Amino acid sequence: MFYTYIMASQRNGTLSTGSTDNLPKRVYEHKEAARHGFTQKYGVTMLVWFEGHETRAGAFRRERQIKEWRRKWKLRLIEEQNPTWRDLNDDLNNLLPFS
8 A cells, every 4th residue: 555645733834745555664763863954953743644655656646636726725635634733643543454
């Protein structure tokens, strides 16, 4: 399984969109600021939205699509599935399908 995800610094804060084949590991990297750059600079550590894809290309295409969106569209996407902006990392093991 492959994933497209949105991380946030806080509710309505700075957003970062990405794609990965290992969502728990990628979220950990955001939380630990393991990679220098945008995430570390802006404190983007909360997993607020994600969706699964069957292929890497599908996840990457969706990432690129979302990155082109206006901010208010991204906020709407998040709030449709996560209206309280809860950090989904807390329940990630329960939310991911078994592989």
